[in-house]
Amino acid sequence: MEALPLVKKLLADDEKCLISVRAGFVDNGKKISKYLVVVNRSGDKAVLIFSTTQVPCSEISQLSVMETIPINKEFSYKQESEVLVEISNNQKRLRFDLSASQTVALCKELKQAKETVAHVVGFGLPSSFSWLDKYTNKALEKNLFETDVFDPLKYMNIEDNGKKAQPSLVKSNQEQGNLSLTIQEEFDPLKPAFVLKPVKDDTELCTHASRVDASSRLQVEHKPRNRSPVVYTRKGAGSGPNSRSASPALLHPANSNSKLKNFSDLARSNDSLNETFDTFKNDTMDSYSQKLTPRENMVSHLMMDCEDEYTNIQKVKVFCGTWNVNGQSPTVSIHTWLASDPEPPDIYAVGFQELDLSKEAFIFSESPKEGEWLQMVTSCLHPKAKYKKVKLIRLVGVMLIIFVTKELSPFVKYIDADYVATGIMGLLGNKGGVAVRMTIHNTSLCFINSHLAAHQEEFERRNQDYRDIVSRLRFRQFLPHLTMHDHEVIFWIGDLNYRLSEIDINDVKKYIDSKVYSKLFPYDQLYKQLGKSDVFKGFTEGDISFRPTYKYDTGTDNWDSSEKCRAPAWCDRILWNGSAVCQSCYRSHNELKISDHKPVSSIFDVGLKVVDEEKSKKVYEDIMKRLDRIENEYLPQVKIDIAELNFGEVKFYESKKQKVVVSNTGQGIVEFEFIKKLNGNSYCKPWLKITPYKAFIKQDGMQEVELEVYVDEETVSELNSHEDKIEDILVLHLIGGKDCFISF
Numbered sequence: 001m002e003a004l005p006l007v008k009k010l011l012a013d014d015e016k017c018l019i020s021v022r023a024g025f026v027d028n029g030k031k032i033s034k035y036l037v038v039v040n041r042s043g044d045k046a047v048l049i050f051s052t053t054q055v056p057c058s059e060i061s062q063l064s065v066m067e068t069i070p071i072n073k074e075f076s077y078k079q080e081s082e083v084l085v086e087i088s089n090n091q092k093r094l095r096f097d098l099s100a101s102q103t104v105a106l107c108k109e110l111k112q113a114k115e116t117v118a119h120v121v122g123f124g125l126p127s128s129f130s131w132l133d134k135y136t137n138k139a140l141e142k143n144l145f146e147t148d149v150f151d152p153l154k155y156m157n158i159e160d161n162g163k164k165a166q167p168s169l170v171k172s173n174q175e176q177g178n179l180s181l182t183i184q185e186e187f188d189p190l191k192p193a194f195v196l197k198p199v200k201d202d203t204e205l206c207t208h209a210s211r212v213d214a215s216s217r218l219q220v221e222h223k224p225r226n227r228s229p230v231v232y233t234r235k236g237a238g239s240g241p242n243s244r245s246a247s248p249a250l251l252h253p254a255n256s257n258s259k260l261k262n263f264s265d266l267a268r269s270n271d272s273l274n275e276t277f278d279t280f281k282n283d284t285m286d287s288y289s290q291k292l293t294p295r296e297n298m299v300s301h302l303m304m305d306c307e308d309e310y311t312n313i314q315k316v317k318v319f320c321g322t323w324n325v326n327g328q329s330p331t332v333s334i335h336t337w338l339a340s341d342p343e344p345p346d347i348y349a350v351g352f353q354e355l356d357l358s359k360e361a362f363i364f365s366e367s368p369k370e371g372e373w374l375q376m377v378t379s380c381l382h383p384k385a386k387y388k389k390v391k392l393i394r395l396v397g398v399m400l401i402i403f404v405t406k407e408l409s410p411f412v413k414y415i416d417a418d419y420v421a422t423g424i425m426g427l428l429g430n431k432g433g434v435a436v437r438m439t440i441h442n443t444s445l446c447f448i449n450s451h452l453a454a455h456q457e458e459f460e461r462r463n464q465d466y467r468d469i470v471s472r473l474r475f476r477q478f479l480p481h482l483t484m485h486d487h488e489v490i491f492w493i494g495d496l497n498y499r500l501s502e503i504d505i506n507d508v509k510k511y512i513d514s515k516v517y518s519k520l521f522p523y524d525q526l527y528k529q530l531g532k533s534d535v536f537k538g539f540t541e542g543d544i545s546f547r548p549t550y551k552y553d554t555g556t557d558n559w560d561s562s563e564k565c566r567a568p569a570w571c572d573r574i575l576w577n578g579s580a581v582c583q584s585c586y587r588s589h590n591e592l593k594i595s596d597h598k599p600v601s602s603i604f605d606v607g608l609k610v611v612d613e614e615k616s617k618k619v620y621e622d623i624m625k626r627l628d629r630i631e632n633e634y635l636p637q638v639k640i641d642i643a644e645l646n647f648g649e650v651k652f653y654e655s656k657k658q659k660v661v662v663s664n665t666g667q668g669i670v671e672f673e674f675i676k677k678l679n680g681n682s683y684c685k686p687w688l689k690i691t692p693y694k695a696f697i698k699q700d701g702m703q704e705v706e707l708e709v710y711v712d713e714e715t716v717s718e719l720n721s722h723e724d725k726i727e728d729i730l731v732l733h734l735i736g737g738k739d740c741f742i743s744f
Contacts (some may be wrong), residue, residue, distance in 0.1 A: 003063065007020050010063060015039050017042075018549070019037070021035070022035055023085075024034070024051075045117075047069040047110075047257075048067075049069070050063050068132040070089075074086075085098060087110075105688055140556075159564075177477070181696065183195050192419070193603060207658075232703070252738075267395040269391070269394075301547075303620065313580070314610045316606050317347070318491070318606050319345035319347065319603055320493050320603075322351040323353070323599035324352070325352055344385035345385075347402070348402065349447040351400050351401075351449030370394055376575055387405055387406065390409075395421060397451070402428070412438050415438045418434075418435050418474055419432060419434040420432050422453075433494070434448070434449065441610045442608070443486070448493070451495045453497060454498045456567070483574045493574045494573070498524060498526035499525055532533040536575060538578045544648070547588060548571075550566075555594065556593060560596070571597065572588075583604050587602070589601065635736070636670045636671070638664055641661040642658075642742075644743050645660070650726050655709070658706065660704070661703075666699070670696070670737075684730060726744075727744060729742070732744070
């Protein structure tokens with residue numbers, strides 16, 4: 001193993017490497033090269049999984065520890081086939097592809113280690129694996145938001161310093177100092193094997209009466225980075241990764257053309273459910289940046305083509321809600337908005353605009369309104385279910401919160417968030433959009449909340465805001481970065497600010513009073529564009545059967561009575577994109593009157609693809625067998641007419657020659673050469689000459705190879721003293737194929 005000397009240098013003096021093998025970590029239809037190392041320290045054994053930036057590994061700097069798995073009573077392994085080994089404990093399950101010989105050697109070592117553990121447990125001897133702590137990446141535990149204060153002077157600097165709101169963990173008071181997040185297996189439709197996902201964590205459960213400490217500090221978890229995903233993306237109307245940082249550099253990407261990228265102070269992001277991949281997550285995401293081999297690409301595509309064979313559809317209920325709160329605090333309960341249905345939704349996507357209109361909200365990243373509204377939303381979620389907060393992201397006054405039920409939370413993975421500011425000068429955060437993406441089971445979802453340009457005449461400005469958000473939105477935990485279009489289901493909510501134009505305000509109010517809303521649709525700026533331009537192309541909006549949601553006198557149901565007397569409009573909208581989505585209701589909530597807007601909500605039934613693991617493994621194995629057969633058919637193949645030669649009696653200074661015909665029986669050109677044997681100095685003995693010793697053979701062609709034995713004064717002494725004999729085994733190597741042998 002070429003990495004063995006390097007691995008030994010990384011180990012402590014009292015740690016012994018028992019075995020080191022190169023293996024392919026099976027992920028997303030790809031085999032990502034890793035090194036599996038079994039280490040012994042004072043009788044305690046563990047599996048160290050090393051990542052490498054280059055294969056083969058040649059420098060110690062190219063190696064880093066991806067995962068440490070102690071071999072204790074929870075440890076287990078399973079040889080699934082001649083080349084597949086599964087390693088697991090009560091927290092994770094990983095799958096590796098090795099050569100047959102390496103599989104045997106590794107399983108032998110793991111078996112011995114397990115037997116040792118059984119003896120230790122039987123005698124009651126304690127085992128401590130604290131020595132593994134030094135291999136755990138602690139570099140990212142520092143709070144990257146600790147000094148996250150907005151500096152207006154930064155606007156003079158157009159350098160890209162990396163703005164992204166990074167995945168982080170919100171810890172409740174009870175969790176401080178004792179946060180335990182684990183990972184377990186889940187299968188991705190593009191992953192013909194197991195991937196890692198979070199296990200239930202009840203510490204962030206929310207019920208209708210629970211409260212969340214909005215002032216909790218943020219802690220950045222060990223991240224990679226989508227792949228993820230790893231990231232492999234599929235194109236089309238419903239396209240997405242399957243979906244994917246131990247590397248701090250990946251937390252601060254510097255590859256964006258936007259001048260806004262250094263304004264990291266504008267947005268805040270935190271999450272309670274975002275999975276902890278530890279170093280593994282980094283490798284999962286890093287795998288997306290690695291160039292795929294043709295075989296890996298083929299496996300991914302074939303798994304996608306066969307997806308129906310190993311997936312079932314599970315329906316979930318998604319609640320989408322949007323409200324421009326006009327800078328107001330939550331002085332009334334909002335349960336009639338969030339929990340008006342008899343059955344609880346499985347997913348909540350709650351969006352706010354104009355959350356805080358104060359100058360401080362624009363200048364500083366903190367806002368007390370964020371905590372107030374988060375607390376109110378949390379307390380008003382449906383009482384018949386318990387929820388976990390997946391992600392919260394806020395750009396000044398635009399905030400999006402995602403919740404999922406406790407039952408669904410173990411299947412949520414590859415969470416990321418981003419924002420795009422489109423306000424003053426097309427840069428600042430008074431307008432713009434925030435987004436959260438995640439994969440549930442094997443379906444990728446993207447939620448976008450936006451506040452577009454205001455005023456009736458700014459129709460084209462709103463369109464440009466939409467284009468800017470779509471073009472600049474990037475989920476940067478994945479390489480290559482994911483865009484909105486790389487998802488199978490997309491929900492877009494927010495104050496889109498499209499107005500009713502080219503119609504008299506009195507006619508508008510007349511049609512509203514008579515509830516003839518269809519008469520107003522031809523004058524709605526968004527309605528006129530859907531399906532007819534690039535704006536919200538591919539998106540669908542349900543039938544509107546409620547009064548316009550803007551503009552009201554605050555605290556009433558009366559239309560705007562100010563001097564501006566703005567015409568009523570459906571500013572607040574909910575749209576979706578995806579084939580597996582069915583809208584069951586679309587409504588406003590006029591009973592909530594603290595703002596000049598009315599909140600809007602919609603319930604969707606969404607079909608999620610759930611993998612049958614047994615079927616998926618069978619499909620994967622069938623695909624691998626098919627590829628093996630195809631590869632074998634196209635491997636270089638030759639036929640040698642004579643594999644055993646006999647030169648008879650050889651005399652001094654007398655040349656004896658024989659010819660061997662090598663025929664190309666394969667599907668392409670064959671290149672061959674005679675190579676030296678193990679520990680040999682040359683490909684043949686000094687008294688033998690091979691002509692030619694290497695050559696190309698066209699398809700269906702042949703090549704004569706002449707072997708000449710000639711004994712002269714330099715070789716005769718060893719032959720006469722019987723130190724050598726006129727016999728040898730020649731190795732005919734096919735470039736890219738197997739070895740053939742000629743003996744005499």
